[in-house]
Amino acid sequence: MRERRRGGAVGAMADGNADWMGSLPPALRSLPLSNLAIPGSHDSFSYWVDEKSPVGPDQATAIKRLARISLVRKIMKKWSVTQNLTFKEQLEGGIRYFDLRVSSKPGEIGQEIYFIHGLFGIKVWDGLKEMNSFLEQHPKEVIFLDFNHFYAMDDSHHHFLINRIRSAFESKLCCVECVEYVTLLYMWEKKHQVLIFYHHPLYQAYPFLWPGNKMPAPWANTTNVHKLLQFLETTLGERSRYGTFHVSQAILTPRVKTIARHLIRGLKNTLVHRNLPMILNWVKAQRPGVMGVNIITSDFVELVDFAATVIALNDLLLEEDESAT
Numbered sequence: 001m002r003e004r005r006r007g008g009a010v011g012a013m014a015d016g017n018a019d020w021m022g023s024l025p026p027a028l029r030s031l032p033l034s035n036l037a038i039p040g041s042h043d044s045f046s047y048w049v050d051e052k053s054p055v056g057p058d059q060a061t062a063i064k065r066l067a068r069i070s071l072v073r074k075i076m077k078k079w080s081v082t083q084n085l086t087f088k089e090q091l092e093g094g095i096r097y098f099d100l101r102v103s104s105k106p107g108e109i110g111q112e113i114y115f116i117h118g119l120f121g122i123k124v125w126d127g128l129k130e131m132n133s134f135l136e137q138h139p140k141e142v143i144f145l146d147f148n149h150f151y152a153m154d155d156s157h158h159h160f161l162i163n164r165i166r167s168a169f170e171s172k173l174c175c176v177e178c179v180e181y182v183t184l185l186y187m188w189e190k191k192h193q194v195l196i197f198y199h200h201p202l203y204q205a206y207p208f209l210w211p212g213n214k215m216p217a218p219w220a221n222t223t224n225v226h227k228l229l230q231f232l233e234t235t236l237g238e239r240s241r242y243g244t245f246h247v248s249q250a251i252l253t254p255r256v257k258t259i260a261r262h263l264i265r266g267l268k269n270t271l272v273h274r275n276l277p278m279i280l281n282w283v284k285a286q287r288p289g290v291m292g293v294n295i296i297t298s299d300f301v302e303l304v305d306f307a308a309t310v311i312a313l314n315d316l317l318l319e320e321d322e323s324a325t
Helices: 061-066 070-080 087-092 124-137 155-172 184-190 201-205 225-237 256-261 266-284 306-312 315-324
Strands: 038-041 097-104 113-117 119-123 143-151 194-198 209-211 247-249 295-298
Touching: 038 306, 087 124, 097 124, 097 295, 113 124, 113 155, 119 124, 124 143, 124 155, 143 155, 155 194, 155 201, 201 209, 225 247, 225 266, 266 295, 266 306
Parallel strands: 038 097, 038 295, 097 143, 143 194, 194 209, 247 295
Antiparallel strands: 097 113, 113 119
16 A cells, blocks of 8 residues: 655645645546645735734724724734735645635725735735746646635726736636536646636626635634534535535634633634644545545644645545555
8 A cells, every 4th residue: 555645744834845736646637626635725815914004894893993093903913814924935835725805995096906804915916926926937736716705896896806817827717617627637738727716796707717606615613623623524524526626614713702812812822723733633534535625724824734734635545546446
């Protein structure tokens, strides 16, 4: 039997994962991407948020009022940041799925779009350029960009953003196709590297925008790690056999009372650090494949050998292939 790669072999987020898709064995290159194990990040852009700007339109009115106080925005930052690594660093570490929430800045002239999670992040255009630069240097790597929340955006904002996406990636964009046709070999043959999922009806006007329902990402919405793991098991069991990708969100979500009790500690020190080992153990016990895991997302992906652990699950598909022959 083939010996499985150990997640820690290449380090937590080492550059050794920068070309992991291009390095997969030939037997896995012809499998649908929906059957591979692919590491992703939650609120992927939140490594930098602007505590000096107004609070975003994704927040309740009461929070917006409170956030006029600079100390409140500093505390919000501790709970808004879910990643430490930039897009480039995440990509070099093996992350291939990006969870993206975007917004205009109310009151700002023009149609510029920003990432948002409570506080505004960088301009989407800057993030897209950073990703494209990586793809230029790593032509066999494929990324999934999941635009799943939009705030303070009318149709003109959407068209502006979509044109930005097209300008950033051009021929690298993969048009909507039967999910089972989309393999690494398919992407390489067509020189595609980017799949865009767009959770808004305007996806229908652009052939390179995949509908959001092709990327279901059930959300446990719990602070309890045991409830989270049970939820991940249940939703995996309910996964569609064909026709969609699937995101297992291996994340814990703070309640208002969680934040109130641990104001200064923030998300990483309150929920993530102590629960990541148990979450990682769940990941190690998974199998990719038709009814197995596909995309798995985490907060603070560099804290443990998350990406390498997810990537190593693909070796199990090789064992299945060998046993079948």
